[in-house]
Amino acid sequence: MDVVVFAKYVPTPEGTPELGPDHLLVRDGGDGALDPGDTYGLELGLRLVEAHGGEVTVVSMGPAGAIAAVQRALAMGAHRGVLVTDPALRGADALATARVLAACLRRRPADLVLAGIESTDGYTGTVPVTVAELLGIPSVTAVRAVEVVDGALRVERQTEEGADEVACPLPALLTVTAGATEPRFPSLKGIMGAKQKPVETLALADLGIDVEDVRPTQRVVAVADAPPPAGGEIVDAEVGIARIADLLVEAKVL
Amino acid sequence: MPSAAPDPLDLLDLDALLSEEERQVRDLARSWVRERVLPELEEWFERGVFPAREIAKELGQLGFLGMQLPDESGSPTVGPVGYGLAELELEAGDSGLRSFVSVQSALAMFAIHAFGSDEQRAEWLPPMRAGEAIGCFGLSEPDAGSDPGSMRTRARRDGGDWVLSGTKMWITNGSCADVAIVWAHTDEGIRGFVVPTDRPGVRAFDIHRKLSLRASVTSELAFDDVRLPGDAVLPGAHGLKGPLSCLNEARYGIVWGVMGAARACLDAALNYSRERIQFDRPIASFQLTQKKLADMALAVATGTLLALHLGRMKEAGRLRPEQVSVGKLNNTRAALEVARTARSILGANGITLEYPVMRHMTNLESVLTYEGTEEVHTLVVGQTLTGIRAFS
Ligand SMILES: Cc1cc2nc3c(=O)[nH]c(=O)nc-3n(C[C@H](O)[C@H](O)[C@H](O)COP(=O)(O)OP(=O)(O)OC[C@H]3O[C@@H](n4cnc5c(N)ncnc54)[C@H](O)[C@@H]3O)c2cc1C
Numbered sequence: 001m002d003v004v005v006f007a008k009y010v011p012t013p014e015g016t017p018e019l020g021p022d023h024l025l026v027r028d029g030g031d032g033a034l035d036p037g038d039t040y041g042l043e044l045g046l047r048l049v050e051a052h053g054g055e056v057t058v059v060s061m062g063p064a065g066a067i068a069a070v071q072r073a074l075a076m077g078a079h080r081g082v083l084v085t086d087p088a089l090r091g092a093d094a095l096a097t098a099r100v101l102a103a104c105l106r107r108r109p110a111d112l113v114l115a116g117i118e119s120t121d122g123y124t125g126t127v128p129v130t131v132a133e134l135l136g137i138p139s140v141t142a143v144r145a146v147e148v149v150d151g152a153l154r155v156e157r158q159t160e161e162g163a164d165e166v167a168c169p170l171p172a173l174l175t176v177t178a179g180a181t182e183p184r185f186p187s188l189k190g191i192m193g194a195k196q197k198p199v200e201t202l203a204l205a206d207l208g209i210d211v212e213d214v215r216p217t218q219r220v221v222a223v224a225d226a227p228p229p230a231g232g233e234i235v236d237a238e239v240g241i242a243r244i245a246d247l248l249v250e251a252k253v254l
Numbered sequence: 255m256p257s258a259a260p261d262p263l264d265l266l267d268l269d270a271l272l273s274e275e276e277r278q279v280r281d282l283a284r285s286w287v288r289e290r291v292l293p294e295l296e297e298w299f300e301r302g303v304f305p306a307r308e309i310a311k312e313l314g315q316l317g318f319l320g321m322q323l324p325d326e327s328g329s330p331t332v333g334p335v336g337y338g339l340a341e342l343e344l345e346a347g348d349s350g351l352r353s354f355v356s357v358q359s360a361l362a363m364f365a366i367h368a369f370g371s372d373e374q375r376a377e378w379l380p381p382m383r384a385g386e387a388i389g390c391f392g393l394s395e396p397d398a399g400s401d402p403g404s405m406r407t408r409a410r411r412d413g414g415d416w417v418l419s420g421t422k423m424w425i426t427n428g429s430c431a432d433v434a435i436v437w438a439h440t441d442e443g444i445r446g447f448v449v450p451t452d453r454p455g456v457r458a459f460d461i462h463r464k465l466s467l468r469a470s471v472t473s474e475l476a477f478d479d480v481r482l483p484g485d486a487v488l489p490g491a492h493g494l495k496g497p498l499s500c501l502n503e504a505r506y507g508i509v510w511g512v513m514g515a516a517r518a519c520l521d522a523a524l525n526y527s528r529e530r531i532q533f534d535r536p537i538a539s540f541q542l543t544q545k546k547l548a549d550m551a552l553a554v555a556t557g558t559l560l561a562l563h564l565g566r567m568k569e570a571g572r573l574r575p576e577q578v579s580v581g582k583l584n585n586t587r588a589a590l591e592v593a594r595t596a597r598s599i600l601g602a603n604g605i606t607l608e609y610p611v612m613r614h615m616t617n618l619e620s621v622l623t624y625e626g627t628e629e630v631h632t633l634v635v636g637q638t639l640t641g642i643r644a645f646s
Contacts, residue, residue: 075278185286188317188331190341191278 009066314385346514350470361388369490428473
């Protein structure tokens with residue numbers, strides 16, 4: 001079973017990202033890393049190939065520095081990496097990104113594609129399903145568990161009320177929740193061996209994509225601070241637990 | 255033109271002197287310590303426990319045990335600098351954690367690797383690397399500390415066997431070890447023995463009421479006519495040179511490790527001084543506080559630079575034991591001073607376990623003493639300078 005995992009390089013996943021004068025995220029600079037939201041899919045993919053054989057390929061689109069995200073995924077155990085980087089992709093929107101990732105999958109098809117729910121910088125959450133649509137394969141979102149049974153998937157999908165059980169043929173694309181797995185730490189051997197693993201660096205031309213096809217169709221015209229959260233209640237420590245329990249019941253969480 | 259303002263915790267931008275892989279090794283150790291160890295550490299320290307089995311397995315999976323020794327592939331997982339950086343990050347967590355790894359990797363595994371037979375290596379190194387077997391190193395005794403040659407533990411021949419008797423003291427990992435490397439007088443001088451701790455006559459007693467390295471197992475080991483097969487002796491070690499070369503290996507790790515403890519203290523003090531308001535100003539704005547912070551940052555920067563320099567020398571095969579003494583002496587002393595200064599910046603809060611500084615401070619008192627005391631390393635440097643040996 002060959003698995004492709006999407007891996008995004010995001011600037012300062014633990015800090016506050018910076019916006020440039022064009023309202024786009026500043027993506028250059030040293031502090032970026034593999035998006036933590038992508039590590040759950042990676043872990044799931046690694047476990048699936050450990051159980052069923054096959055390889056995990058990580059695919060990333062980003063600036064040249066995004067190789068760090070690919071290396072991190074290789075250190076965690078992915079077998080090979082693909083980085084698509086091209087000056088024409090600067091400011092690519094969700095549709096352009098999906099076209100590029102779909103082209104990678106046409107070039108090297110996989111049985112299963114795994115992605116995060118949404119990136120921790122852009123938060124559109126639309127790229128993975130767009131890729132599935134472009135490829136004409138089924139997609140299941142918010143997956144918290146997967147089983148491979150007789151060459152097809154049995155998937156548990158997180159919902160507001162609980163979980164849906166979904167049967168899904170392969171090939172398919174899944175977006176994976178943070179609760180699905182606990183991502184492993186890379187091992188020292190993995191880190192030292194990552195450089196030896198095959199990594200392809202591709203430009204748009206290698207994928208047969210025209211610059212016109214990735215021209216952004218959206219433009220951010222203004223950015224405003226989110227309004228401070230309205231209302232809210234500070235619960236006194238003395239009565240705290242009971243009041244919090246009431247609130248949770250009111251919110252139908254309990 | 256210089257780039258961004260220096261990172262207070264890496265004032266000299268030593269980061270730029272590391273390879274990409276070395277940085278990744280460091281990041282791995284740092285994130286593991288932060289995510290898996292720090293949340294529980296204070297509790298271990300307070301209760302005086304260290305879950306050695308569990309931690310050993312995790313460290314083994316990550317590859318931190320014996321990382322500096324050649325594995326099946328014939329080469330070490332990481333070079334001396336990568337190893338040092340890992341030790342630094344582990345000790346930024348707690349000196350007890352770093353001690354565990356040092357004893358396993360640089361004392362017990364190193365002894366077997368450097369002086370053991372092929373059979374001893376094959377039997378012990380793979381499980382020790384995986385964290386399935388824990389090792390300890392027994393040199394010190396109740397009456398033999400700085401002067402290990404005065405040890406009383408003896409091993410005598412009995413037919414083809416050896417019979418070992420004596421008491422070892424202050425043995426890190428003693429009661430949780432599967433195998434002890436025990437040094438003893440014999441008719442052929444001091445020899446090392448590979449002693450499985452489940453042998454009849456081996457007993458371990460933990461040392462309680464410690465005020466330092468509380469998150470570390472420290473034990474007394476008693477050997478009561480323990481019968482060992484003839485091949486239990488380490489064939490490659492004769493005389494005190496054997497254990498001393500193991501200690502040299504472990505001290506190298508300490509040169510790095512203590513800078514982790516110091517950095518953690520600097521970090522805590524820096525944050526605290528910016529947030530603590532007295533006389534309507536953050537205490538960081540007082541000149542006396544700034545002097546303390548500057549002194550601490552200098553000590554961390556120069557000590558880490560020294561460690562890195564020794565690491566590059568070790569890489570080139572040029573590092574001498576006297577130079578390791580320089581590093582151990584300088585950095586351990588500097589780290590302890592940093593911890594004490596950090597404690598003063600934190601005021602009353604500094605004496606609690608809510609902050610890491612007093613924990614590091616008391617830990618470093620042990621680190622100042624073990625693996626050669628401050629005084630002994632001073633005299634080693636003195637001997638190097640004068641050619642006169644002052645300590646015996
Ligand atoms: C937490 C902890 C863990 C340890 N783990 C291990 C372990 O795993 N294995 C092991 O074998 N040992 C271990 N040790 C023991 C450690 O190595 C010894 O404590 C150390 O060698 C010093 O010996 P001592 O404590 O007997 O002090 P002593 O040698 O009695 O020294 C007392 C004081 O006298 C000074 N002194 C002694 N001789 C001289 C001299 N000639 N000139 C000037 N000053 C001198 C010393 O510097 C020191 O200040 C550990 C110790 C501690 C605290």
